Amino acid sequence: MMRRDKTFEFLIPRQVDDLDLSRGTALYMEDISVSFDGFKAINGLNFYVNTGELRAVIGPNGAGKTTMMDIITGKTRPDTGSAWFGRRMNLLRMTEAEIAEAGIGRKFQRPTVFENLSVFDNLELAKAGPRGVWSTLRAWLTVDEQERIEELAEIIGLKDHLPVLASTLSHGQKQWLEIGMLIMQNPLLLLIDEPAAGMTHQEMDRTIELLKQLAGDHAIVVVEHDMDFVRALDAPVTVLHQGAVLAEGSMAHIQSNARVREVYLGTQATEAI
Amino acid sequence: MHMTTTTETKRSTAFGLASAAIIAGSLSSVAAHAQDDTIKIGVLHSLSGTMAISETTLKDTMLMLIDQQNANGGVLGKQLEAVVVDPASDWPLFAEKARELIEVEGVAVTFGAWTSVSRKSVLPVLEELNSPMFYPVQYEGEESSRNVYYTGAAPNQQAIPAVDYLARDLGVERWVLAGTDYVYPRTTNKILEAYLSAKGVASEDIMINYTPFGHSDWQSIVSEIQSFGSEGKKTAVVSTINGDANVPFYKELGNQGISAEDIPVVAFSVGEEELSGFDTSPLVGHLAAWNYFMSVESDVNDEFIDTWLDFIGDENRVTNDPMEAHYIGFNMWVKAVEKAGTVDADAVADAIIGVSVPNLTGGYSTMMPNHHITKPVLIGEIQDDGQFEIVWETSGLVAGDAWSDYLDSSKNLIASWRAPLSCGNYDVTTGVCSGQNLE
């Protein structure tokens, strides 16, 4: 399946047998509720993402952003509601590994890379491919695959760091490595939690550029606090509040929404990073 | 993991050095050979771990006996030197340490082991290297090795006389055989069961109960014993409960209001040393069967106790049966060596059979051809001062029986290490000598 004519092989959308994206919606979440110890983290949430869409999600602390991601990736099971990937895959019936295999990738807020593996090994593990125990044991990198990893390392600016342990990278570099790992996974839907945290302005610009490049073939949901970043992303925005969608639309539309101003922008002073 | 070459090389070199150092270190434990002007005596008792409770005392006893012998001029004009090792209550370690004593230290004889499993562990090593060991603890029998001298009681020197006493003097008709689940209680209870049924005790009058090591919750079992004992017939408990399980057992008996007059308990593993860890007031009147009690009235015992208290420097210490066994065993060995004129294992083995030495109860004990010794059997009642009051004793000495006559598997077996038989388990019906002496 090597297509050397394309620059970035990993930008080609993957085909997954059961996945049916024919209606153009990648993710449906309907009427989701979940509570912890009586606290309603998510309360009747409805959330849809179209294929190839780039979407920003904002909201004050405790709005349920992380919990929403946990539900999509199978880490938390909601009390009620339904969540579908495409039209056929019921996310609530799948394990984390199955969901990941189906094509949903996640970047954590705190960069979680494998600190005791080299940058190269991190990318190798993330590379799309068979995941079984036996095939992992016998896995063998071809020269081409190796080259691809090196190309990607070039893109994320870690080419010189391939052999070093991930634990020695700076915070920004870890963020990049994680994005790189996500790209290696070649998912259809990317969930990205606060990518800008700890990045310099230049790094941020490169991130935005990369995300925009990825969008179109991949649906991307970015959760972010940094308003400059969200503005620069120039994508539709969903505002979460108390576990439900408060408003949705372009940045300009959101900024003019009175309720958003009240609950979110009004408290932005304390939320600012 | 990716390392630069220089680090990798340094790493490897250092690793090599470390491994070499460790291997060299483990080899250096091989000590020099025995010096010629002393005779080495191995002491193989656990000084740490669970058995240290009982065995440390025996190590001290041996040191005292060896000191005494040296003060009296040693043996064959040579001084004795104790080699003490610690097998740490770890059974495989017993075999290893025995090999160290014999092969590396070159001891002439070993005194040691307490539990049956430690003896079983040491046995193959003793036989392979043909070195004698004296084993001082009461045990289940069913064994007679060329290289082991059993100075503790065989079941017929402890259990059977005790049951006889209970049946005859206390009129006991119903029996609870309670034990910890290991081989000594299993064997003893099997022998007793066979013995009792041979005496006409019905099987519903025998209750057998096994508990794990260190069992601490005796409520149900004691309650069961109580209801078993309320059937109108005089009931007694024959206890082969081991070690730490005894305190909670007796405490529970006391708490449920079972006194020695209602249901007496006769124990085979509870001696003075164990009682020093008890509050004995609720135990008064319960019984124990041994071949020696500290309370025995004899001059030789008084002297032994004085020497012991002097040696250990603590007025509150006690003496007990396994200590007497070491006392007897050590003196037998000394006498046999002097008779043979050498410490050579085979010569001593020939010389020791028939050797008689004083025991602490005022009589003499003799080494029998089956490597067991003759002993009196005493029954004592526990007193509130942690001592035993002797209430009964055999009229003469009882010879230890290696193979019980009451077990189907061993009733046809005999042991005699005298020529021409020289066999530890000779089947009198088939005329075959099977087992450990076959190479």
Add this chain to the structure above:
Amino acid sequence: MHSLMCTLLLLSPTLVAAQEAITSGDAELDPIFTAYVDGDRTDALTTLAGLDRGDKRALLTGILEGDLVLWKTESRIVRVEKDGRSYTLFDLVSGEELDTVRSRRVSRLKLDNRLRGFLRKLIAGLGLESEDPVERLTAVRALVSEPESIERQRIDALIENESNVDVLAALRAVRARQLVASSDPLEQQAGITALASDLSADSRRAIRDIANAPEDAELAPETREAAALAMVNQQRSVERYRTLETVFFGLSLGSVLVLAAIGLAITFGVMGVINMAHGELIMLGAYCAYFMQLLLPDALGAALMLSLPVAFLCTGAVGIVIERSVIRFLYGRPLETLLATFGISLMLQQLVRTMVSAQNVPVSNPAFMSGTVSFNEVFSLTLNRLYILAFCLVVFTALLILLKRSRFGLEMRAVSQNRSMARAMGVRSSRIDSLTFGLGAGVAGIAGVALSQLTNVGPNLGQAYIVDSFMVVVFGGVGNLWGTLIGGMTLGVANKLLEPWAGAILAKILVLVFLILFIQRRPRGLFPPRGRAAEAH
């Protein structure tokens, strides 16, 4: 090996040889004591009991209690007061102090079980007419097992004059037993009716013997029927009480488990510290009880009570030292605290072995904790177990209140849930850590005091409880005191219900296997910690 099974006829000289005549300062008693020491002790005692003397009861009791001894050098019977190994001797009659000697100079009057029982009966027999109702009760109770030994008229007369309820009941029981043994069917039936409500083993046997009497026995059919009915009823009650008893045994075992585990529920449950030295802290608590009893040998009960705060403070202090010196550097690395505290546990064990001794040490049960509470003849609860059950509940409640109601508890929960937030609110989190660990350790210490009443006090005490304690905490659900209580009690009762059926060893194995399976089904125990904090790994 019959040939070797020989008994050597060597007479052993240890039994007491014939001695010279014994004096006691009273000519009437001299021959009796001489006979006691040299001849038939039963006869001597019967003679003594038959004398017409006011102090015969005291003398008999003295023999029973071991207060009368033979002063060997003087061949004289004296009364003795013991103080350690030195004995003070008093004249038997005048009570005048004679001498103070070492224990070796005297020998007690020999007694064995049979004689002791005989002696008790003699003493009891002297008590039937006593002023003291307790003595009367003992006397009557001694008669129950052999009702023929007293005439019916005498019993009737005694019943007539008796005012004490308990004694009266006992007398009636004796009479009922006499009636049952009668040959008159009416009397027999009256006896059966009287005995039907009595669940003592003797009464049940008496009824059972009638109900199961051979066909050709001379028995009225009504009598047989009445006996059979009474027997069935009795069996049913006995079964019921046995079940109750088993449940109590289970609860009492459970209370021991809860006590052992509850300190761990704090250190492990609240702080997440895997304290493998927990068992050794329990052991130290038990040693506190031992040392307090050494300090106050005359007030064992008070010593035990005092050892509770002492143990709490001592082991709590040890806990704080452990926290400050080791655990504080390992927060967030529970597996490494496991190893480090295991190392500490080995050192504590060896410390006790070296400083005290490898042997077990004796800890006495004070009088108020010995004995039983009898509800009837088949159902009685042992006092010490009841105390420990109650103690367990007291400790549990106190901890619950401390955690839920006090400022310290609040800060403790705050630190455990969100350390940085708590710190921001002005909670000195490192101090709270120390105190929490100290609290857990202190509670382990008082558990040790309780355990000293049930089991061995020795260096290995802690090891016996460590696996069980962890199982209880994990089974109940980490961080939940109620879980520990209910978990421990459930395991205790389950163990005891299985024990009669499976035996002690298999019951324990089954409980362990059940626990392993249970934790795999519900990894967070009976009462799992809830909330996002628990969800997030």
Add this chain to the structure above:
Amino acid sequence: MSHLTGLFKGTPSLHGPRLLGRRSTLLFSLILLAAIIVIPICHALPPDHPFYLGTYSITLIGKYLTYAILALSVDLVWGYLGILSLGHAAFFALGGYVMGMYLMRQIGDRGVYGNPDLPDFMVFLNWESLPWYWWGFDAFPFALMMVLLVPGTLAFVFGWFAFRSRVNGVYLSIITQAMTYALLLAFYRNEMGFGGNNGLTDFKDILGFSLRSDSVRVGLFIISGLSLLACYLLCASLLTSRLGKLAVAIRDAEDRTRFLGYPVDRAKLAIFTLSAMIAGLAGALYVPQVGIINPGEFAPLNSIEAVVWVAIGGRGTLYGAVIGALGVNAAKTWFTGAYPEAWLFALGALFVVVTLLLPRGIAGLLFGRKKKAEPVRENDTAATTAQVRP
């Protein structure tokens, strides 16, 4: 395995696994081989030669080598997979019991009761016939297979339940401890048919050779050494494969690995089972050298001690585990001889010092400069270690 074959194809891969290319592996193999050759030669020297090694020393070192194999198996799951098993002694003991059963069957009618069909303890406890689970142990190949299968099956079943229900961290450690404790109690029971407290002992022959002969002891020593080498190479090759990297990834960030789509539970199960088999092999080699196997080998303390060897040697490095096992046991032999009282103090202090000051063990002390001093992160789930996310 393909990366092994790849080695010979000479694929010019910069980052691919190079099993024998890793110098530590090569050096380790060479030193071990040298020891396997030199030590028997020392044994053949005349007894008064300064380099002479007696049977005692050979057996002792042979025992250490089996401990080293056990340490490897613990390191594989703890050092690389992050599972702190406090029950590995159970697998070791099971392997030992399997070997013990074979050795018991080899006694034949030379037992004390001369019964050709039953071991002595069964004759004595009135067993009528050999229980079914003893069948087949007359045959060495069958016994050898069982040495791997019995511990492997237990680990598989146990792990299958545990990993599937996400029991991990401390909880897993505690139930592994409960497992070995339950087995300890079970094997103490005489009804189990494994000799109760006395266990299996008084072995005579292995494959027809007398266990009391010197040459068999030397042979067992050499086999132990070669087995250690084989297990080392097996572990090393496993760890240089992508599965090895996956194991480290699981240890450091289990959830992240799941989000990458790896079947974490199955990977854990596979490595755990393999590790149990290696431990079983170690037990099987241990028994003929020490001459006894009894339930004491199941004691939770033994498992914890094995963990300590690894911790002291340096977890996460295979040679560290071996150094730890050899070093601690040599120290134990010396200490219990010289200062029996002080042994527990020393061992206890070692635990504390190593966890506090040397989180990477001796290996970290010697070679740890390159990496950050920060210890390997655990992957635990105790309530308090959980971070509350905003």
